[in-house]
Amino acid sequence: MAGGNQAVSVNPPDAQEHLSTNGSDWLWTVFSIMALSTLLAAVATIMRPRGTRLFHQLAVIVLTTASIAYFSMASDLGATPITAEFRGDETRQIWYVRYIQWFITFPTLLLAMLLATGLPLSDIVTTIFMSLVIVVSGLVGALVHSTYKWGYYVFxxxxxxxxxxxxxxxxxxxxxxxxxxxxxxxxxxxxYFSFMLITYPICWACAEGGNVITVTSEMIWYGILDILTGPVFLACFLWELRGVDYEAFGLQSGKYVDRNVVATRSEKVAPPAVAAPAAPAPAVLAPAAEPAAAPAPEQTV
Structure with a gap:
């Protein structure tokens, strides 16, 4: 794995306020944590019986995305120079690859939490949409060099x-x-998750927004937050679900094959139909017997 010095040399920064060698070393450390967590989550998913892997698979999605994003940032890739506010004509690296990561991981984390509740699907979809609004507003605001960026911050x-x-x-x-x-x-x-969410806007205001801290300090801050809301949070979340019966969640597969299996099982357990009693056959009336003929009178000779 390339070190911070080599990464910054091979992929030189194109902004005046850029990532340092120490910052790249720190990002390689975060990438290692994310990659190791991804492998552990994948092994834990495989060890689970089929039908009980949903939340583990969501964790794999989050950690895999974070691993790719931190590999890119550690390699000094995935950033663009933007004129920094309050710094004259000085430019600053804005890491759009981080927002791509959050665009996937933030809604996935919310989905994992809300699926464990009794919320209807409409509320879950609306909440996920609001998380996407946060990420997109942060990205657009970071790419705007004027004070209009704070309007997106409010959104x-x-x-x-x-x-x-x-x-x-x-x-x-x-x-x-x-x-x-x-x-x-x-x-x-x-x-825990709600508390962590407030720390991200604070970091944004000090980094991409107000340009108060350096890019390296930004990386350290965001890296700690992503570790706490990624591997640490997911480990605790999955541990709490280790003994829960997944059938209680009411999560069913929508596959056509599964629907056929369910239909077949329902037919097997259906009570046998009771045949209706046959209608009685109409009675056939026998013809009335003719009265016996009277004996003929005896004749006298």
Whole structure:
């Protein structure tokens, strides 16, 4: 694996405020953590019986995406120079590959949490959409060099308030199909995840927004946050679900083959039809017997 010095030399930065060698070394460390976590999650997924791998597979999606993103950033790839606000004509590296990562991982994490609740599908879809609004608003705001970037920042904060409402108020009031064990774990996970969410806008305001901290400091800050909301959070989340009966979630496959199997099973267990009693045959009336003829009178000779 290439070190930070080699990565910055092979892929030289094109902005005045750019990633340092120490920053690249730190990103390689985060990439190693993400890659190792991906392998562990994949092994844990394979060891699970079929039909109980959904949440583990979502974890693999999150960690794989994060591994690719941090490989790119550690290699000093996936950034573009943008004129920094409050810095005159000085440019700063804006890492769009990080927002591509969040565009996939943020909704997936929310999906994993909300599937454990009793929320209807419409509420889950709306919450996921709001998470995409946050990511897109952050990316567009980071690419804007004027003060108009803070308008996108406000859009992201409003969407974040909606997600907090769903995670901390609306979802806990729903009926948890899997019972109290999942409800207790959800409270812990939702509180932890909601707290981590507020730290990202603070880092954005200090880094891409206000250009208060350097790019290397930005990488250290975001790297710690992504580790806490990625491998650490997912490990605790999956641990809480280790003994839960997945059939209680009501998650069924939509495959055509599975539907046929379900239909076949339902036919097998259906009660046999009771034949209706046959209608009685109409009675055939026998012809009335003729009266016997009277004996003829005897004749006298």
């Amino acid at each position: 992201g904060l409003v969407s974040l308030f909606y997600i907090w409402y769903v995670l901390l108020w609306h979802a806990p009031t729903s009926s948890f199909a899997a019972g109290g064990v999942v409800r207790r774990g959800y409270y812990l996970g939702a509180g």
